[in-house]
Amino acid sequence: MSETEPTPQALVEDLVTLLTVERLGADHFQAPPKKDGVGRVFGGQVIAQALQAAQATIEDDKVAHSLHAYFLRGGTEGVPIDLATDRQFEGRSFANRRVVASQDGSPILNLAASFQRPEQGLEHQDPAMPDVPPPEDLPTGQEAREKVIEHYRDRLKPAQVTFFLRPRPVELRPVGSMHWTSSEPQPPRTQVWFRAVAPLPDDPALHRAVIAYASDFNLLGTAVMPHGVSWMRGELISASLDHALWFHRPARADEWLLYSTDSPWSGNGRGFNRGQIFDRNGTLVASVAQEGMIRRAREKR
Template identity: 70%
Template structure:
């Protein structure tokens, strides 16, 4: 079970504690041949993080596949917002098992109500025609960038009084994924800018040598920053209470193995937004320029209405 450590000064979790808790979080408990229960986020409150549900569903699917095949893609639809705290149930269907490919379908439910549908495809490793047309972006190395934790602290100083106690606690909660973004943060900068962003990420501690777990952690982290790219041209921010949003779907293609406890560069862009929705794409590179995954997500984005005095 996840640890009950808190972020109090006298009992602050170490980076390795946070990483070990993430491993436990992304290790669903088998309740039957194809049924699993996902552990709850330690100290969680509010809406469950979408990346957690995607990663747990992927892990449930991976647990029903032999070691001869690896996940190469997943496609998920968010149906309802889940709640942090209660466990999440994962029912897996073995839709196809072939010599080269296999397919799994997972329904994530909470309290008997479906919150996410996910389909994952698996392939036996093989040699084939190979090319990489996408060059790695030329951005500063992570060592020269401030952490997103530092940026969150500055944002809290600027906008904390406008947040609820729960929102402030969520912002300051220690995180197992360290992120360092290149360029201006929309949290602090209201000026509209190009819908293109770059963030380095990795776990704050070491992970076991399990390729399936590293794919799950990458899936977990891929839900960070992606939807926010589509609001950059509009100069709006969740931090300032200007937006209402929710992820609608999420897709990942795993191109090559990668370690999630080593720096990975996440490049995101948004070609379009409209009709209350924003479309976003992402590419994930290793430090030596290998494209290891691609992502796509559409989400609901709506400008929050200001309350009038008569409301």
């Protein structure tokens, strides 16, 4: 680590700040922009911030068990995000919240979140956790990104290299090759270990928000793997359309979690992706589904 690079703890503190929403009214919040953010707002950030706004309006012991979000417009870095929350239902066992995230008066995301008071019930789990190497046996996230940059260095501008190699608060350690570099069709399946790079506060709501943040990583790329195309080669135009997340069990986002994804279908300019998040004991802690726009980029003439 160079003297100018932030420490892992500083990176995580910045992430906690990013996911800490300010209450402006009873059900009205504002989320800060990402420090040194560039370009379009990361979708997982808006999902996590909207979830935090919804969680802040739950006044009893209910916890989030699912969320469903629609991306409406791309958000712009450097601009705060307004979060208007609607208490749509408040029951004995369940509650529901709707959040509209906006910038400069234009909605960029709609999110509905459901909350439940914890209770005992029938239990089963299927499928089993994939048999993959532990994260300690894999290259670090930084090493994986450096390998990608080396592969594409002649195609990238210096600013793109800097952006791609910037330190991150959540480390990803992919199992095997990813869609970033391959020019050959591959089965639409990936496995990635992830965790915050330093300890997080002991706040279960924050850990759910960080898992929601990380659930947008690598998911859309799974749908392009059978087609041998890549963003890194300028062959794709894409955008997330919707995102669903179900929390099954409590989990810490600062301990290694395995994110296993697959894509059973793509067509009509869209790709459908599924994800399962396991802890190291093989417990399924969350499930994810997302559909996104995927189009071949037109060649410049």
